[in-house]
Amino acid sequence: MSLRHALLGLIAEMDGASGYDLMKVFEISLGTVWQATQSQLYGELGKLTEGGLIEVSAEGPRGRKEYSITPAGRAELRHWMVETDPKPHRRDEVLLRVFFLDQVAPEDALGYMDRMIDALSGRLDDLARLEEIVPWEEEGGLTGNGRLTMEYGKRFMAMRRDWFVWARKQYEERRPGTASEA
């Protein structure tokens, strides 16, 4: 049920945002840590408004509704942040496949690991390039903690890539005689 809190936090930070604005944030920055579809988003905005945690503070052109957080919403946000524990959502398809590596031929298994290593390397390069472009020192942006999550992403992907390289080696050592090059 964290979409609720993601929206609450976002509206707290971006007073007067519309559903459309929020959707953009999910697509661009928040999407790396929490995904949501448009239909889910508008539905949840309705529920939050009904529940009195946010309110429509203004209406604009094209039916635009601008949302603000209410005192009740702010209280709920703080409650969530400091009085509840996040439960780790263990679901990782990439790792799941590793569990079943022995069910496919060695060349398929090695191929899978190679693809993962390449993909992770590519995404690391993308991040490095992105980091040079982003105007970090600009005022008024969501750049404060966005910077923290960016660093997290870098460490996360590097850790996964390194682990896959290690895992590939382990796999080969257990199956001597398999060609090492693809």
Add this chain to the structure above:
Amino acid sequence: MSLRHALLGLIAEMDGASGYDLMKVFEISLGTVWQATQSQLYGELGKLTEGGLIEVSAEGPRGRKEYSITPAGRAELRHWMVETDPKPHRRDEVLLRVFFLDQVAPEDALGYMDRMIDALSGRLDDLARLEEIVPWEEEGGLTGNGRLTMEYGKRFMAMRRDWFVWARKQYEERRPGTASEA
């Protein structure tokens, strides 16, 4: 839709397993990379049987049904492993909260990060202790790739703990004057 494939892979590895047996595996080893509830599991076993990907190869006491993978199931498993790409399931409540750190008081924010650092350190200790107990060299177990995921878990938690320590420091540097000790 990966529960389907998790079951397929598990049944391929453990021929003759029952729903109950599979549930135990989810609770103990597989649960770290993919979670499933009992109701989901039995439902999916029914669908897989209907679809001809697995079959009831024997029945035992207490209504026990033992499942085996069919050729069609094995083909689907391989298809999934080598011809489809895993989509990273981006949903991390721990990181989501970091995004909204500025919405709570500094002591709450620091408190949150400290709690996370403690929790991660604790789980790293648990893992280290667990690793010494597990009979790695035993035959017939799921220990082959379980070892890989165990190492992954260690690296993952260490990376997160280190990142939180770094993030905490970043946070404090942006807010000089906040007491550093809890």
Add this chain to the structure above:
DNA sequence: GGTTGACATGTCGATACTGACACGTCTAGC
């Protein structure tokens, strides 16, 4: 004046997932 594209909100059906409940069996120990 027309068209493209960003802005903007919503609904709907199908799945996926959760947590609780319901039911029955076999074994070991008292």
Add this chain to the structure above:
DNA sequence: GCTAGACGTGTCAGTATCGACATGTCAACC
């Protein structure tokens, strides 16, 4: 003989999520 506890399968209601579809507005450019 009884009972606790593991073994074993299943249903159901409620919620979350996804992907597609429907609808309309405003600004800019040609």
